[in-house]
Amino acid sequence: MVDPGGGDEERRIEAALRPRRLADFPGQQRVRDQLGLVLEAARRRVSPPDHVLLSGPPGLGKTTLAMIIAGELEQPLRITSGPAIQHAGDLAAVLSSLVEGEVLFLDEIHRMSRPAEEMLYLAMEDFRVDVIVGKGPGATAIPLELPPFTVVGATTRSGLLPAPLRDRFGFTGHLDYYATEDLVTILHRNAALLGIEADEAGVHQVASRSRGTPRIANRLLRRVRDWAQVHGEGVVDEPAARSALALFDVDEIGLDRLDRSVLEVLCTRFGGGPVGLSTLAVAVGEEPDTVETVAEPYLVREGFLVRTPRGRAASPAAWEHLGLVPPTAGDRPSGSGPVDLGPSRLGRTPAEAARQQTLPLEPE
Numbered sequence: 001m002v003d004p005g006g007g008d009e010e011r012r013i014e015a016a017l018r019p020r021r022l023a024d025f026p027g028q029q030r031v032r033d034q035l036g037l038v039l040e041a042a043r044r045r046v047s048p049p050d051h052v053l054l055s056g057p058p059g060l061g062k063t064t065l066a067m068i069i070a071g072e073l074e075q076p077l078r079i080t081s082g083p084a085i086q087h088a089g090d091l092a093a094v095l096s097s098l099v100e101g102e103v104l105f106l107d108e109i110h111r112m113s114r115p116a117e118e119m120l121y122l123a124m125e126d127f128r129v130d131v132i133v134g135k136g137p138g139a140t141a142i143p144l145e146l147p148p149f150t151v152v153g154a155t156t157r158s159g160l161l162p163a164p165l166r167d168r169f170g171f172t173g174h175l176d177y178y179a180t181e182d183l184v185t186i187l188h189r190n191a192a193l194l195g196i197e198a199d200e201a202g203v204h205q206v207a208s209r210s211r212g213t214p215r216i217a218n219r220l221l222r223r224v225r226d227w228a229q230v231h232g233e234g235v236v237d238e239p240a241a242r243s244a245l246a247l248f249d250v251d252e253i254g255l256d257r258l259d260r261s262v263l264e265v266l267c268t269r270f271g272g273g274p275v276g277l278s279t280l281a282v283a284v285g286e287e288p289d290t291v292e293t294v295a296e297p298y299l300v301r302e303g304f305l306v307r308t309p310r311g312r313a314a315s316p317a318a319w320e321h322l323g324l325v326p327p328t329a330g331d332r333p334s335g336s337g338p339v340d341l342g343p344s345r346l347g348r349t350p351a352e353a354a355r356q357q358t359l360p361l362e363p364e
Contacts, residue, residue: 017193017194019068021071022035026185027182027185027214028061028178031065034171035052038052042073043073048101048149048150049150049171050150051150051168051169052066052169053153053154053171053173054154054155054174055154055158055173055174056156056174057213058156058213060175060176060213061214062154063105063154065173065175066105066152067105070103070105073101073150075101076099077103077105078104079105079107080094081107082106082112085113085116087113087115088115088118090116091112091119092119092129092131095119095123095129098149100148102147103149103150104149104151104152106154109153109154110155110157117162117165124151127147128143128145129143129144130142131143131144153169177211177212178213180207180208183206183214186207187206187218188203190221194222196221197234199235199236201237203221206220206221206236206245208252208253209250209251220250223244224241224244227243227244227247228240254298258284258294259295261284262296262299263299264322265280265284266280266312266314266318272314272318272326272327273314276310276312277292277312279311280312303315303317304321314326
């Protein structure tokens with residue numbers, strides 16, 4: 001499956017490919033302009049900038065932007081993550097060791113424990129933490145002053161952040177999926193850094209199948225390079241890209257084995273749905289969390305899958321992509337009514353899609 005995550009080796013290579021300056025960061029033009037203004041104003045004031053919150057799907061460059069912020073400010077960067085801070089004492093140890101102007105990067109900040117969040121409120125606003133000494137009636141709070149610093153938080157699920165924490169960030173930037181043209185620029189740069197010979201057509205093939213995600217694009221580029229070195233002439237061209245991506249089960253629009261399995265099972269076994277998530281996961285041999293977090297977001301974004309109150313349903317675009325003919329209303333079991341699938345890749349209006357596919361509503 002095309003997972004935007006990665007192992008230690010993948011992370012090491014990605015770190016080597018990360019740009020160091022905001023001017024070298026491709027794509028995300030609006031966020032770049034906004035963040036550039038915030039950083040330039042802070043430099044002119046000779047003071048730390050406001051705290052920064054970066055949100056968006058994995059693999060779009062939140063960690064890279066945190067490193068760029070520290071680089072632009074010429075300040076050290078401290079990196080930790082929400083799951084690593086499960087007690088207020090863990091956060092107090094990190095905060096008390098910060099130096100003036102340092103950038104603290106908190107990845108997956110929405111996964112911090114509640115006591116640590118409450119300590120972070122005070123630290124971000126007043127640059128102070130209260131250290132509790134003792135237990136019971138004899139416990140006392142010792143205030144500890146902190147030097148001015150900047151928190152850069154990253155989250156893939158900004159809706160899980162409590163409002164008091166979200167409001168303490170002076171700048172919030174949301175990263176969207178990249179256009180193919182931006183991914184082409186990224187891949188040309190990274191191919192040069194890795195010493196990979198690549199032409200325009202080959203790079204475009206990789207970029208167009210990368211789900212708008214630079215992390216996936218970089219990984220596919222290395223797999224195409226491997227194929228070209230073993231079976232080709234060592235050049236990432238269009239024939240090499242097509243053959244390599246076919247070998248790794250990535251089709252023309254970026255769907256991988258798991259994506260196609262979900263759509264095929266939904267269409268061939270359940271007549272297009274709706275069907276509950278757990279039932280769908282059992283049918284494809286995966287855990288429900290895997291289907292929901294890995295396959296479903298891209299399928300929904302591309303208009304192949306529809307989430308309804310009664311389960312998941314295939315859109316007309318899914319049937320078309322699989323080369324299947326959707327069943328007529330008479331072929332379906334009786335249900336409680338149609339489900340509006342919304343506008344599809346086939347150009348149908350929601351009303352036309354609903355008339356064509358009358359979907360039964362079954363419990364999740």
